[in-house]
Structure formats: structure tokens, C-alpha cells
Amino acid sequence: MKRITPLIKLIPCMALGLTALAGMAAPSWAGNSVYLRSTAGAPWGVNTNETAMDRVFGAGQWSDARYETTNVASLLSPNTSFIYMEGSDKNADELETFLTANKAAIELWVSSGGSLLLNAAPNEGDGMDLGFGGVSLTYALYTDRASAVNASHPIFVGPFTPTGTSWTGTSFGHATVSGGGILPIIKNSDNNDTVLAEKTVGSGHVLFGGMTTNNFHSPTTEAANLRANIISYASKFAAPTVVVNSVVINPAKPQTNSSVTAVVSATGPAGVKLTYSYQWKKNGVDLPGETGRTLDLGKPGAGDRDDSISVEVRAIAGLATSAPVTSASVTVVNASPVANSLSISPTRPNTNSILTATATATDPDGDAIRFVYVWMKNGVKINGEDGSTLDLSKPGNGDNGDSISVLIKARDYSAASAPLTSDSVAIGNNGPSITSLSVTPTAPGTNDLLTATATAVDPDGDAIHFVYVWYKNGVKINGEENATLDLSKPGNGDSGDQITVLVKARDYSAASTPWTSSPVTVSGVFAPAINARRSPSPSGGVS
Structure with missing residues (x-):
């Protein structure tokens, strides 16, 4: 593991418990900016951090405090606007102890508008939790070559110049920072790990670093200016104001299977595009996973009839986030079938x-x-x-x-x-229907002429014609398809035969259900007229 040899031997000193500080008198701060480190001594025995503080605020215009002896209540009061907490070299364990004991108070002070520079390049311990929603310092991850993530960031612009946008060091950093939604400012040029980052917390701001003191950095002038610019930027940072003016849900009367959309009006810094975070609620309770601009009420559990739907919205401009604003509720109304x-x-x-x-x-x-x-x-x-x-x-x-x-x-x-x-x-053609059918005479002789008489109706009033098929003893008589059947014709009927007729009524395109007549039985008695027709003539023919 790479180590940096301290320039002077550190003299151990006794740490005073934080709980003993409650009764101590509040110190009189010089100005409203504080540099805070351990009584273990300046990191690597050098005063480059103090020199940077003098360049930014002026000698005697800032306060030099120690983790072991500071009055926490006074330190984290509205009278303090900026704190530089240093945890490099042999200050790491003391910084971690201080952060652990005062985490809630420090985060409250920042969120209320305080600005904090939190830096540690340890030579002890195993890294630490820096707080603020999961920001971690990982030790030991060394950086020998560092570079700017965005050369237009204020710390690379001034007020102290030149600063450059890339540096070397043995080492430039002993640790990296990650997690918690931080935005990188300086990275390890070899692996892109973050060495310096920032985060807006409520109305305040934090810079997180794993950098050594700038005497280990090169170029020397640029490195010294960079450290002063970091302090200047951190102490003067003002989170841009972002305000959600109104949130309206559209439509105002949604149905169970419809979607609702948040319509947001917000203001922020000129030239900065606003983005938004959403949290939909049903009957005042957060709907898990529903964090988009639109809510689909058709999803199971998203909202049924008579449920009250609202949405909480935050506007975001870079590092700045507005206070949350919750819309007026809309009630899910009856859905149409x-x-x-x-x-x-x-x-x-x-x-x-x-x-x-x-x-x-x-x-x-x-x-x-x-x-x-x-x-x-x-x-x-x-x-x-x-x-x-x-x-x-x-x-x-x-x-x-x-x-x-x-x-x-x-x-x-x-x-x-x-x-x-x-x-x-x-509607198609309606076929006719037969209403009656009879055959006369009902007791014909072998020479009689049978006549079929049918009646039918057509619902459409179409013209009707009939189709006849005559049968003898249940067998069709070929060629007999008229309304009459001449029994004198050979094969049409003899004494004892049963004669029937099947009839269909037809219009121009459709036919009725067929009707079959009742049978008539041919007898052997000759009707006089027929006998006269069949009397032998003198020539031997039939007259």
C-alpha cells in the first residue's frame, strides 16, 4: 500500500469527549467561516489548508477549531455559514468520530442553508460513512493523476488563477467518494473514480473530497489556486432557487381505466432546464413505483371508483431541488361500460x-x-x-x-x-307457402283425368307458380309434371293403384316447403264419358 511520509512527527494529545462540551461557553468565532481538524495536528504537519483559508477570507477573518474541543451547538448555529472539516492523514479517525456523534445535527445545519467542505485523505482507519443519504469515503484508493470532469465548473475558473484542469501528485488523493447522488467534479484520470464531488442538501451544499494537501500536488501554483478556489466556491455557494408554482391533475374527473397526468408550473434559474420528480398518492398514501408524470388507473391497485388521487412534485435544476408541492386531489368517478x-x-x-x-x-x-x-x-x-x-x-x-x-x-x-x-x-326473398292441396275426383276410374288444386300465399306479394310431381304407389311417374294426370294413359294408373301428387309453390327465386296430397285409389268402374271415349268405332278404333 502506498503511504505518504509525514513531514513532522505528530504528538498525540488527549481527546475531550463531546458530551463534556455541553456546559462550555460558546467560542467567539472570527467571521462566520470555520476550519475544523483534530488536535492530532495539521495533516502531514503542513499549513497549506490554513494558507488557503487566509487567501479566501483574509488572515484573522476565519476561525480555527478542533474536533475534540469545539462547542458543537455554536459551531452548527446560524452564525456559521461555512465549515471546512479536514480528516486527512492522522485526522481521519477523529473526523469519523465527530461525524458519527453529530450526523443529524450536521445534516440539519447544511439543509438549513450551511455550506460544508468535507475532505479526508486518511492514513488510518478503513474509510467512513460521510452521511447525507449514503455518501461513502473509500480508503485506500490512491490517485496519482487527477483531472476536471467539467472544465467550466467554477472551481476551475477563479477567483484564483491559473488552476489548470489536470494535476499529478504522490499522491493527489488517498480516497474516493461515491453514492448518495453526488455530482463528480474531479476524477482519477486512470479509472474515473471520483476524488471531489458535490451535492445540494435542502437549502445547503456539501463538497466531498478524498484529496491530500496541495503541497503534494503539481503544478504547484495551479494546485494552490485550486485549493483556494474549492474553499471559495464551497463558502459562497448559493443554491439556485427552484419553485413549483402549481400542480394540477388532468383530467379532473378520471375514470377507473383512464390515465391521469400531472401538469406542473415551476420557475428556476434562467437557462437551466427543469426536470421533475413525481410521487403519486392514493387516499394520501404513496403508490409504490408510481413516480412518472402519468398514472395509469387501469393498473391493479392504482385507483378505483371513489378513490382520491394526488401527486407530489419536486422541480430540479442541476443541484437545486424545490420544496415538494402536492396537487389538489381528484376523485375517481364512475367508469362507463x-x-x-x-x-x-x-x-x-x-x-x-x-x-x-x-x-x-x-x-x-x-x-x-x-x-x-x-x-x-x-x-x-x-x-x-x-x-x-x-x-x-x-x-x-x-x-x-x-x-x-x-x-x-x-x-x-x-x-x-x-x-x-x-x-x-x-333481407332476402321470402318463399311462398302452400295453404291447401287436393286431388279430384277422389274415387277415379282408370280412364279418369285427375286434377290437382293448390293454393299458396307469398309474403312479399310475388307471383306464384306451382311445380307438380305425380306418384303411383309412391313411385314417381316420369313426365307427369302438370296439374292434371290422365289415368287412361298407359302406366299412369290402373285399378287398385294409389295416386298422389307432390306440389311446390315458387316465386321468382324461392320455393315453398313441398306438400303431398292425400292418396286417391283408382277403381275399375268406368265413368260414362270416359267409356264413351273408349267405345269401339266401326273401324275398330277408339272414338
């Missing part, structure tokens, strides 16, 4: 069909759902038809060729879905 699907059956109706609308819907709040129906013919509302079915046989509801659709809304107790319209169905 959502109509999911709609269909009509049958899909090929005729003028006598009854159409049925089948709909599905969901309600985000789990409310009961009912449907409102509006039936339309050729795009025009059919008055009085507001049920789930439509009877096309009812005059005016639909005729052959008409296009029928239905519009629905799903409703809960107070809200309705967006309307949903079905696909249209076209």
Missing part, C-alpha cells in the same frame, strides 16, 4: 324472420350492465323498436332487399358506453 361485440342473427333473414341482437360488454367498476337498442332500416331509425329483437313481419320493419342494422349502448347505473353499430344484414 365498454361495448365489446355486437352481432345480428340470422345473418340471412327473410321478411318473416325475427332478428336478434347479441351484445357483450364489460364495466371497469363491476357494475351491472343493461343495453339500449336502436334498430335501423337502410340507415334510418325504426321508431318504437328498442328491444333486443326485431320482427320483420311487422309492417314497416323490413321488406325484401332492405338492409337492417342495430346500434347499442351499454349502460350502468349512471354512464353509457360509446355506441357500437352492428354489421348490416340484408
Whole structure:
């Protein structure tokens, strides 16, 4: 492990317990800036830190105090605006003891507006917790080559110049700092570890360092100016003012499955882009993980009907963070149902069909759902038809060729879905229906002429014609497709045969259900007219 040999031998001295300081008289500070180290002696026996303090504040215009003897209450009072706490070399354990004993008071003093330079390049111990939300000093991690993270940072600009932007040393630092959201200022050029960083805490500011005294740094002039600039910047730092002026949640009446967005108005330093942190709350309690500008109320647990939703916002400008501002609450209102699907059956109706609308819907709040129906013919509302079915046989509801659709809304107790319209169905031709069928004569002879008499109706008023098929003993008689059947024709019927006729009524495109007549039985008795027709003529023919 690399060590730096102290320039003088340190003389141990007795440390006075902090609890014994309560009754001590408050010291009279010179000015309002304090340099604080241990009674163990100046780091490496040199006074380069004191020289830097003189350059910044003037000799006699700052106070030189010790961890072991200082009055903590007076040190951390509003009368002190800047403290340089040094923990390098043999001061490390004393700094750690002081920080541990007074952590809460130090952090309160800073957050109330104090400025603190906290530096330690230890030659003892094993690093330490510097506080302020998890900032750690890691020892021993040595830095021989250091460089500026951002050359435009104020400590590299002045008031003491030149400072340069890169330095060497044996060593430049004994430790690195990390964690707690710090912003790096100086880094180890070889591995990018942070040697000096800063953080705004409330209304105050802290610089965290792991640097040795500047007598170990090169170039010498630049190193001395750098240390003075660090002290000057730390003591004069003023956190930029950032203010959240208003926070409004939009929309003001969200529903269960909607999203809400924080609309923020804030002011900050000119030319600095503001960013924001968000924490959404439900009924006043933080919603874990909900830290974006928008909150999706559709996520389980994010917000249901009647829940109160608010958001806490902070504006951020670089190192500065505004005080938190919480919006006025909005109440989640009843969510409308959502109509999911709609269909009509049958899909090929005729003028006598009854159409049925089948709909599905969901309600985000789990409310009961009912449907409102509006039936339309050729795009025009059919008055009085507001049920789930439509009877096309009812005059005016639909005729052959008409296009029928239905519009629905799903409703809960107070809200309705967006309307949903079905696909249209076209009313097709309605076939005729046979109403009666008979065959005469009912007891024919073998020479009789049978006649089928049918009646039918067509719902569409179309012209009707009939199709006939005659049967003998249940077998079709080929070629006999008229309304009459001549039994004298060979093969059409003899004594004892049973004759029936099957009839269909047809319009221009559709046919009825077929009807079959009651059978008639052919007898052997000849009707006189038929016998006369069959009397032998003198020539031997049939007259």
C-alpha cells in the first residue's frame, strides 16, 4: 500500500469527549467561516489548508477549531455559514468520530442553508460513512493523476488563477467518494473514480473530497489556486432557487381505466432546464413505483371508483431541488361500460324472420350492465323498436332487399358506453307457402283425368307458380309434371293403384316447403264419358 511520509512527527494529545462540551461557553468565532481538524495536528504537519483559508477570507477573518474541543451547538448555529472539516492523514479517525456523534445535527445545519467542505485523505482507519443519504469515503484508493470532469465548473475558473484542469501528485488523493447522488467534479484520470464531488442538501451544499494537501500536488501554483478556489466556491455557494408554482391533475374527473397526468408550473434559474420528480398518492398514501408524470388507473391497485388521487412534485435544476408541492386531489368517478361485440342473427333473414341482437360488454367498476337498442332500416331509425329483437313481419320493419342494422349502448347505473353499430344484414326473398292441396275426383276410374288444386300465399306479394310431381304407389311417374294426370294413359294408373301428387309453390327465386296430397285409389268402374271415349268405332278404333 502506498503511504505518504509525514513531514513532522505528530504528538498525540488527549481527546475531550463531546458530551463534556455541553456546559462550555460558546467560542467567539472570527467571521462566520470555520476550519475544523483534530488536535492530532495539521495533516502531514503542513499549513497549506490554513494558507488557503487566509487567501479566501483574509488572515484573522476565519476561525480555527478542533474536533475534540469545539462547542458543537455554536459551531452548527446560524452564525456559521461555512465549515471546512479536514480528516486527512492522522485526522481521519477523529473526523469519523465527530461525524458519527453529530450526523443529524450536521445534516440539519447544511439543509438549513450551511455550506460544508468535507475532505479526508486518511492514513488510518478503513474509510467512513460521510452521511447525507449514503455518501461513502473509500480508503485506500490512491490517485496519482487527477483531472476536471467539467472544465467550466467554477472551481476551475477563479477567483484564483491559473488552476489548470489536470494535476499529478504522490499522491493527489488517498480516497474516493461515491453514492448518495453526488455530482463528480474531479476524477482519477486512470479509472474515473471520483476524488471531489458535490451535492445540494435542502437549502445547503456539501463538497466531498478524498484529496491530500496541495503541497503534494503539481503544478504547484495551479494546485494552490485550486485549493483556494474549492474553499471559495464551497463558502459562497448559493443554491439556485427552484419553485413549483402549481400542480394540477388532468383530467379532473378520471375514470377507473383512464390515465391521469400531472401538469406542473415551476420557475428556476434562467437557462437551466427543469426536470421533475413525481410521487403519486392514493387516499394520501404513496403508490409504490408510481413516480412518472402519468398514472395509469387501469393498473391493479392504482385507483378505483371513489378513490382520491394526488401527486407530489419536486422541480430540479442541476443541484437545486424545490420544496415538494402536492396537487389538489381528484376523485375517481364512475367508469362507463365498454361495448365489446355486437352481432345480428340470422345473418340471412327473410321478411318473416325475427332478428336478434347479441351484445357483450364489460364495466371497469363491476357494475351491472343493461343495453339500449336502436334498430335501423337502410340507415334510418325504426321508431318504437328498442328491444333486443326485431320482427320483420311487422309492417314497416323490413321488406325484401332492405338492409337492417342495430346500434347499442351499454349502460350502468349512471354512464353509457360509446355506441357500437352492428354489421348490416340484408333481407332476402321470402318463399311462398302452400295453404291447401287436393286431388279430384277422389274415387277415379282408370280412364279418369285427375286434377290437382293448390293454393299458396307469398309474403312479399310475388307471383306464384306451382311445380307438380305425380306418384303411383309412391313411385314417381316420369313426365307427369302438370296439374292434371290422365289415368287412361298407359302406366299412369290402373285399378287398385294409389295416386298422389307432390306440389311446390315458387316465386321468382324461392320455393315453398313441398306438400303431398292425400292418396286417391283408382277403381275399375268406368265413368260414362270416359267409356264413351273408349267405345269401339266401326273401324275398330277408339272414338
